[in-house]
Amino acid sequence: MTTPAFRLPLPLLLAMLTAIGPLSIDMYLPAMAAMAGSLSSDIHHVELSVSTFLLGFALGQITGGPLSDRVGRRPVIFLGLTLFGIASVALTHVSSLDGLLLLRGLQAIGGGLAVVNSTAIVRDHFDGTDIARVLSMVAMIMMAAPLAAPLLGSLVLTFSDWRSIFGILSTYAAILIGILVWQLPESHPPHRRIKRSPWAGYATVLKHRVARRYILMLASAYSGMFVFITASPYLYLEHFEQNEQTFPWLFGANVIVIMLMNRLNIFWLRHWSPQRLLTAGILLQFASALALLLLALSPYFKLPVVLPLLMIYVGSLGLITANTMGTVMQYFREVAGSATALMGVIQFSGGALAGLLWGKLHDHTPVPMMEVSLLTASLALVFLLFARKASQSEASQSGIHASATD
Helix, strand or coil: CCCCCCCCCCHHHHHHHHHHHHHHHCCHHHHHHHHHHHCCCCHHHHHHHHHHHHHHHHHHHHHHHHHHHHHCCCHHHHHHHHHHHHHHHHHHCCCCCCHHHHHHHHHHHHHHHCHHHHHHHHHCCCCCHHHHHHHHHHHHHHHHHHHHHHHHHHHHHHHHCCCCHHHHHHHHHHHCCCCCCCHHHCCCCHHHHHCCCCCCHHHHHHHHHHHHHHHHHHHHHHHHHHHHHHHHHHHHHHCCCCCCCCCHHHHHHHHHHHHHHHHHHHHCCCCHHHHHHHHHHHHHHHHHHHHHHHHHHHCCCCCHHHHHHHHHHHHHHHHHHHHHHHHHHHHCCCCCHHHHHHHHHHHHHHEEEHHHHHHHHCCCCCHHHHHHHHHHHHHHHHHHHHHHHHHHHHHHEEEEHHHHHC
16 A cells, blocks of 8 residues: 555544444434335334344444454455445435335445444554543544534435435445545554454453453443434434424534543543543443433423433443443454454444334333433443452452462
């Protein structure tokens, strides 16, 4: 690869790549009512396409992670973006709910193949606390996507129909391929690539007690956000009776808090460990989820009260995500792709299942949404306690071994 005359910052490139996920989900949320009418369905069944996307994204990651450990990051990124772009073009012609679900699944597989490499590339370049710092920078830039996506989706609906949203996604994929071919060097050279079965990396990650528990903690915390994403059209458009023009602003308020938390996280990492900061994030998420459920069971469940609590609930991920990934990734260098994939697979699978659980329990009140949100936050807190216990046990054993050696 020829070195370009100037190079874009790595966090910016990785943010543009990672943005594929939120753009694909958040841009079409304002269009769900229009899609339901066009496809002769209802908004609840169209919302299932979010869970379909999450499952497909998980499948793409579980395949792409170990594959990139074996063949390098760039080939897998470009394969994924190509599949994503083709499926996006096909979605501009879809005419049935079944077709929508199938093509969203294929689109997501491509997106997962590409995006899984972002965190692995950070691990290829950085160590220790620097991993969490750079991932926070990536997240802070990338959060422009879920902030702008619903606004862009609403704008598209003003001038065109919902199919144009998928046309924009295919164009974005094509532009991104061009930029990354030019700007992104291979970070996983041949001498580091694993020669054994590409699936062996998963065994390495799963055998690590501390990493395994942090991964389950992150997946639980993330599942709550996916419940919010899946249920937000119902909550804002139906329950609170807001219009499609107001929806992006309500949705974007949560994104702003995530961006703020990521910015603060970069600063706070100078003073506190990633583990302490992610613990603060988990406690914030649990407390806000409990408050939201209590409100949903009361007559005081009003938008001015609910919105700030939802902002805290979703925004806490700004403290949780980068710090957890940084903590986990420091244990794995040779199988960084597999470690990233495993985190992504469990996150997106958990998110899809949580969204489906909400769909099963949905009774046209906010209570099931808040019940599932508290469930995922509670699981995250439990796994955090298990992870801290395992980490302390590992540190004690290391101290014993060191003393024996002395």
